Amino acid sequence: MRVLNCRRVVVKIGTSSLIHPSGTINLQTIDRLAYALAALTNQGLAVVLVTSGAIGVGLNRLHLSERPAAIAAQQALAAIGQSELMRLYSQRFADYDAQAAQLLLTHDVFDYPLSRQHVLDTIDALLAARAIPVINENDSVAVDELDHRTTFGDNDQLSALVATQIDADLLIVMSDIDGLYTADPRSDPAASRIPRVTAVSQAQIERAGGTGSRFGTGGMVTKLKAAATMLDAGKQMVLCSGADPRVLLQVVAGEAIGTWFAPAEKEDVK
Template identity: 90%
Template sequence: MRALNCRRVVVKIGTSSLIHSSGAINLRTIDRLAYALAALTNQGLAVVLVTSGAIGVGLDRLHLKARPESIASQQALAAIGQSELMRLYTQRFADYDAQAAQLLLTHDVFDFPVSRQHVLDTIDALLAVRAIPVINENDSVAVDELDHRTTFGDNDQLSALVATQIGADLLVVLSDIDGLYTADPRRDPEATLIARVPAVAPAQLAAAGGAGSRFGTGGMVTKLKAAQTMLAAGKQMVLCSGADPRVLLQVVAGEPIGTWFCAEG
């Protein structure tokens, strides 16, 4: 068992977990995620969700199979998809008597002390009334991620930034892979799961790369950078599969799920 000792948790879920490979919205995953977050809140934990998926949901709503190339078209998809994504979250959270609250952020919010403090105060106020902040990058305003120059990387690094800024003890990244392996398990049958990583090695960063799906912009390298951010702040991160978000209950309970990024001692 892992001694996580966490009271404040940030959960990040990626587009690949929220959208089927066919492009349809994965309603079961959203429902199970809402259940798990509500259960953790009922246990007395302060929980924040960082979600991707706005453009993926927008593609589904407009019955499009391919992501458009123009920035304006992607922003329009994000605007459509974000409202639908929040409708689904609000609906499913309400089924478990949990309150969702939306925050759309851009990178400059954290660059300026005044706006950063306002956001942190808002999150603290929401957590004080046991609401669950649902955070996404404001893709309809910020074009960096859409143009693939973002420092967030499909919200992996946004989640680490939020986690360190609000003093979270743990970041859980739900992904389309169940942890960090010695090699790509989709290509190397001898690849083995690494249970604990005390520090992210340069060789691991160099070996990582590529987006996980056609709907998202992240990949293993952005997850490792998120882990670096957490470790540098003296915090923990767990990378595990988002196929069934109810795994969050096991992770927070300290069960050895996925890869645990935690410094020795």
């Protein structure tokens, strides 16, 4: 068993968990995610959701199979998909008597102290009201231009930034893989899952290959970078499968699910 001592938890779910390989929306995953987050809130935890999926949902709504190359077309898809994604979240959260609240962020919000404080105050107020902030990058407007940085690059980085900024005890990253392995388990049958990591080296990040699906961005590299951010802040992260988000309840209960990134001084009860 892991001793997590959670008070505030940030949960990140990727596009690959929200969208079927066929491109259709995985409604069962969204429903189970809403159930798990509502259950954690009812247990007295302050919970924040960082979600991907806007462009993937937009592709589904417009019956497209591939992400367009043009930035403006991608941003249009994000605008369409984000509204539909929030409709689904709001609907499913309401089924479990939970309140969702949308926050769309760009990186410069955190770069400037005043805007950062306003966002953190808003999140604190939402958590005090037992609402669940649902955070995504504002893909419809975020671009990198000259020295004005607005993009996070991926939502793994965004989730780690949010978790450290709000002083969360734990970041749970749900993905299409159930942890960090010694090799790529999809190509190496001898690969084994690593149960605990106390430090992430640059060499590990460089060795981690793979990218996201055609519906989303990211891969193991971005997850290791998020884990490094959490460890540098003395915080914890669990990387686990997003196939059934109800696993969140087991993770928070301290069960040995996925890979646990935690500083060496954190307890692990045998």
